[in-house]
Amino acid sequence: MLTTVSDFSQFIQQAKAVGHSLCIRGLGSKDFYGNPSQGQDLSTLSYRGIIDYEPTELVITARAGTPMREIESALKEKNQMLGFEAPYFSDQATLGGVIAAGLSGPRRPYAGAVRDLLLGIRMIDGHGSDLNFGGRVIKNVAGFDLSRLMAGSMGTLGLVLEASLKTVPLPAFELSLRQICSLKEAIERTNHWAGQALPLSASAWVANQLHIRLSGAESAVHSAALKLGGETIPFIQAQQLWTSLRDHTHSFFNDSRPLWRLSLRSTAGELNIEGEQLIEWGGAQRWVKTHQSASHLRQLASAHGGHATLFKGKAPPDGVFHPLSPALEKIHRQLKKTFDPAFLFNPGRLYPDSNL
Amino acid sequence: MGTMDKPLSTPMDKNKQREVVQALIEFLPKSSVLFELEAVKPYECDALPAYRQLPMVVAIPENEHEVQAILRTCHRLGVIVVARGAGTGLSGGAMPCDQGVLLSLAKMMRIKSIDPHARTATVEPGVRNLAISEAAAVHNLYYAPDPSSQIACSIGGNVAENSGGMHCLKYGLTVHNILKLRAYTQEGELLEIGGEGLDSAGYDLLALMTGSEGLLAVITEVCVKLLPKPQRAQCVLAAFDDVTKAATAVGNIIAAGIIPAGLEMMDQLTTRAVEPFAQAGYPLDAKAILLCESDGAHEEVEDEIKRISAIMHDSGATEVRVSQDEAQRLRFWIGRKSAFPAAGRISADYYCMDGTIPKRALALVLKKIEDLSIEYNLRCMNVFHAGDGNLHPLILYDANEPGELERTEAFGEKILKLCIDVGGTITGEHGVGVEKLDSMCDQFASAELHVFHQIKKAFDPLGRLNPGKAVPSLHRCAEMGRMRVHSGQERFPDIPRF
Numbered sequence: 075m076l077t078t079v080s081d082f083s084q085f086i087q088q089a090k091a092v093g094h095s096l097c098i099r100g101l102g103s104k105d106f107y108g109n110p111s112q113g114q115d116l117s118t119l120s121y122r123g124i125i126d127y128e129p130t131e132l133v134i135t136a137r138a139g140t141p142m143r144e145i146e147s148a149l150k151e152k153n154q155m156l157g158f159e160a161p162y163f164s165d166q167a168t169l170g171g172v173i174a175a176g177l178s179g180p181r182r183p184y185a186g187a188v189r190d191l192l193l194g195i196r197m198i199d200g201h202g203s204d205l206n207f208g209g210r211v212i213k214n215v216a217g218f219d220l221s222r223l224m225a226g227s228m229g230t231l232g233l234v235l236e237a238s239l240k241t242v243p244l245p246a247f248e249l250s251l252r253q254i255c256s257l258k259e260a261i262e263r264t265n266h267w268a269g270q271a272l273p274l275s276a277s278a279w280v281a282n283q284l285h286i287r288l289s290g291a292e293s294a295v296h297s298a299a300l301k302l303g304g305e306t307i308p309f310i311q312a313q314q315l316w317t318s319l320r321d322h323t324h325s326f327f328n329d330s331r332p333l334w335r336l337s338l339r340s341t342a343g344e345l346n347i348e349g350e351q352l353i354e355w356g357g358a359q360r361w362v363k364t365h366q367s368a369s370h371l372r373q374l375a376s377a378h379g380g381h382a383t384l385f386k387g388k389a390p391p392d393g394v395f396h397p398l399s400p401a402l403e404k405i406h407r408q409l410k411k412t413f414d415p416a417f418l419f420n421p422g423r424l425y426p427d428s429n430l
Numbered sequence: 431m432g433t434m435d436k437p438l439s440t441p442m443d444k445n446k447q448r449e450v451v452q453a454l455i456e457f458l459p460k461s462s463v464l465f466e467l468e469a470v471k472p473y474e475c476d477a478l479p480a481y482r483q484l485p486m487v488v489a490i491p492e493n494e495h496e497v498q499a500i501l502r503t504c505h506r507l508g509v510i511v512v513a514r515g516a517g518t519g520l521s522g523g524a525m526p527c528d529q530g531v532l533l534s535l536a537k538m539m540r541i542k543s544i545d546p547h548a549r550t551a552t553v554e555p556g557v558r559n560l561a562i563s564e565a566a567a568v569h570n571l572y573y574a575p576d577p578s579s580q581i582a583c584s585i586g587g588n589v590a591e592n593s594g595g596m597h598c599l600k601y602g603l604t605v606h607n608i609l610k611l612r613a614y615t616q617e618g619e620l621l622e623i624g625g626e627g628l629d630s631a632g633y634d635l636l637a638l639m640t641g642s643e644g645l646l647a648v649i650t651e652v653c654v655k656l657l658p659k660p661q662r663a664q665c666v667l668a669a670f671d672d673v674t675k676a677a678t679a680v681g682n683i684i685a686a687g688i689i690p691a692g693l694e695m696m697d698q699l700t701t702r703a704v705e706p707f708a709q710a711g712y713p714l715d716a717k718a719i720l721l722c723e724s725d726g727a728h729e730e731v732e733d734e735i736k737r738i739s740a741i742m743h744d745s746g747a748t749e750v751r752v753s754q755d756e757a758q759r760l761r762f763w764i765g766r767k768s769a770f771p772a773a774g775r776i777s778a779d780y781y782c783m784d785g786t787i788p789k790r791a792l793a794l795v796l797k798k799i800e801d802l803s804i805e806y807n808l809r810c811m812n813v814f815h816a817g818d819g820n821l822h823p824l825i826l827y828d829a830n831e832p833g834e835l836e837r838t839e840a841f842g843e844k845i846l847k848l849c850i851d852v853g854g855t856i857t858g859e860h861g862v863g864v865e866k867l868d869s870m871c872d873q874f875a876s877a878e879l880h881v882f883h884q885i886k887k888a889f890d891p892l893g894r895l896n897p898g899k900a901v902p903s904l905h906r907c908a909e910m911g912r913m914r915v916h917s918g919q920e921r922f923p924d925i926p927r928f
């Protein structure tokens with residue numbers, strides 16, 4: 075079993091020597107995400123535990139194989155949380171997988187994404203080198219920001235072994251509202267509200283209903299609720315709703331059609347797509363169940379300043395993620411080569427070309 | 431600072447200069463290409479004047495096409511390019527190269543568009559930080575990161591340095607407040623990085639570009655996020671008879687679940703220096719004062735101010751004042767904001783440090799700085815972003831006194847070493863530039879520095895964009911006897927972890 079940093083480093087060096095590619099895996103909650111990849115399993119599960127957590131620093135450092143539930147309960151004990159509301163998509167997820175996938179839940183537009191809260195990492199690259207970037211403090215501009223580069227890299231740049239993340243206090247009070255409105259109206263309203271000083275912390279439109287969550291001081295939340303109007307969702311029901319949106323257990327996601335995620339300018343109007351939509355992040359994240367072609371969805375997304383990802387479904391030949399411009403692709407290749415010159419890690423998971 | 435390590439200047443190659451000027455004036459107006467001594471002199475340094483270097487040529491483009499053409503020309507002629515915004519940098523990042531072109535983005539200062547509904551502004555790189563908020567004010571929006579230099583510094587420079595400000599504990603740094611960049615590589619190739627949504631496909635190059643100190647590409651357009659102006663802001667001023675108590679109060683506020691809009695500390699030397707100047711009414715007998723601001727909705731601020739005041743009292747504050755109106759709030763802040771000019775009034779020269787430490791080490795570090803101040807016989811004002819542990823010790827010295835600059839540098843390096851030893855970093859927001867190259871050898875192991883060099887090569891294979899800044903060569907670290915071979919977390923074993 076691999077338990078120390080040097081165990082992992084040696085394992086990677088051996089893989090390099092014999093030319094084996096590696097599939098980095100935690101609890102496998104995101105096996106469905108990204109492009110298919112092949113290689114020997116490299117499990118992070120034996121490298122777990124919280125290394126350092128001091129609530130007044132607003133920083134937690136933990137090992138990659140640590141289950142998110144363990145981290146979240148340690149934080150909750152001190153009245154804190156990770157602001158991005160990490161999706162699990164299963165009952166369990168690890169910190170390493172959450173960072174590599176780079177996905178965030180309903181609170182993202184208001185509290186930041188994984189990359190926003192990532193302060194430092196310890197990783198092993200394709201040479202087997204033990205590398206530390208960033209640190210355990212909130213403000214740090216020494217060296218290029220390679221920690222944030224790991225968020226969303228799908229494990230293609232190396233094995234992240236430890237990470238430090240910024241924490242935030244749990245909101246003192248939360249209240250969720252429901253309003254009946256059209257998709258167009260929902261986009262209009264959520265953008266309008268975001269331009270005012272209101273304690274918004276989530277929004278979701280689905281099946282002609284707009285759900286809004288408010289978080290903060292009780293007095294401020296109540297006064298905002300009066301201003302926004304709508305029906306109050308009972309607390310337990312609201313919690314279930316936001317968790318079901320975060321983890322895709324909401325009935326909207328129970329469907330055999332391909333599921334696309336469009337990340338766009340929040341004000342982009344109604345899109346010309348067949349199939350149903352669920353809209354989050356104040357208009358900036360749109361889930362679409364559709365059989366329409368990848369090229370149609372990508373064109374639409376590009377036209378609205380964003381990109382389209384096939385979240386669930388059979389990958390098109392150029393992969394589930396939005397293709398890169400030639401100029402950026404060139405840089406991606408160089409970055410990949412820097413960290414992983416033998417192309418060991420998760421080949422093809424980010425883009426089908428395994429040199430990327 | 432490491433004066434002894436200043437890049438050596440070689441005699442100017444007049445022929446090369448002529449060739450470059452000729453090539454540039456083929457597409458630039460003559461007034462945009464400077465090379466006479468008196469014309470290029472203002473560009474010889476940024477706001478860290480200890481490092482100076484005259485550039486061979488200064489080129490001042492007015493639009494993106496000109497930037498691209500300049501880069502292509504320099505690429506063809508094999509000439510180094512150093513980008514410069516407003517030149518307010520504090521680490522020598524924009525210091526020119528004697529055989530290179532200094533590319534000033536100062537004339538590219540158009541606000542291209544503001545989208546009030548989407549809450550974004552698209553601006554050219556030379557736009558001043560404050561100008562964005564001024565332009566957005568009609569929509570009741572503003573750009574949150576607010577470096578103290580915001581009336582002067584450019585957004586391009588802010589992105590290059592990942593600048594912070596008084597309000598970044600709550601609202602984030604530059605990296606959290608930008609969406610999209612247009613930038614050109616040294617070869618003149620356009621990179622469109624990020625997007626108008628909240629994320630983009632592939633690696634997070636937006637984060638990588640932020641804080642890259644002009645080493646990777648020249649930024650020609652920035653799309654920033656705008657936030658609604660808070661309904662109300664109020665500030666608590668608390669005085670302490672002991673620095674440790676003030677440091678504890680900082681921890682207590684955070685532990686209570688409050689993220690203040692601003693949380694700043696000043697020591698007695700600072701309050702005494704700024705008071706005659708700012709007339710802020712600071713209690714001058716206090717060993718330290720804290721300024722703690724709350725902003726947001728009316729009800730939220732009211733609640734928070736009550737809680738903050740109570741925590742300050744409980745933490746042993748000798749006096750707690752709450753701003754009663756906007757004029758008083760601004761008066762509380764004016765002293766903090768005039769710390770730099772005040773240092774300039776009580777001392778011939780000053781040197782601003784920028785390390786960050788875990789807050790639990792605050793009292794320890796302040797005590798050690800006090801000891802060092804005695805050891806080096808130099809005064810040091812401590813003013814800093816207490817909420818995020820970002821220290822700005824201002825070492826007061828007189829460059830005309832023989833040996834004082836050298837002592838100042840040695841003192842400064844000791845402070846940075848101390849920051850590393852307690853688990854912090856050598857720079858929180860001012861960047862490495864040329865100033866902190868040696869300290870980088872202390873903070874990073876050689877394998878990590880090697881990766882940084884490779885990252886630069888991924889964007890700039892020939893190493894012609896702002897070379898020699900931000901990342902020290904391995905050779906330099908070895909020569910300094912500071913090569914760290916092993917990476918490790920346990921660099922500060924004496925600090926309790928939990």
Ligand SMILES: Cc1cc2nc3c(=O)[nH]c(=O)nc-3n(C[C@H](O)[C@H](O)[C@H](O)COP(=O)(O)OP(=O)(O)OC[C@H]3O[C@@H](n4cnc5c(N)ncnc54)[C@H](O)[C@@H]3O)c2cc1C
Nearest residue numbers: 515516517518519523577578584586587590593594644649
């Ligand atoms: C009095 C004073 C107070 C300050 N307070 C703060 C503070 O509170 N917080 C803080 O973070 N900083 C502060 N600073 C530091 C400084 O203002 C910031 O680092 C600022 O972001 C620099 O912007 P600039 O336009 O002046 O950049 P410059 O000094 O011109 O350049 C800085 C770096 O950015 C690069 N660069 C500039 N423009 C571009 C571009 N378009 N493309 C690529 N690279 C580019 C340069 O090559 C250089 O490496 C302060 C400085 C002063 C003098």
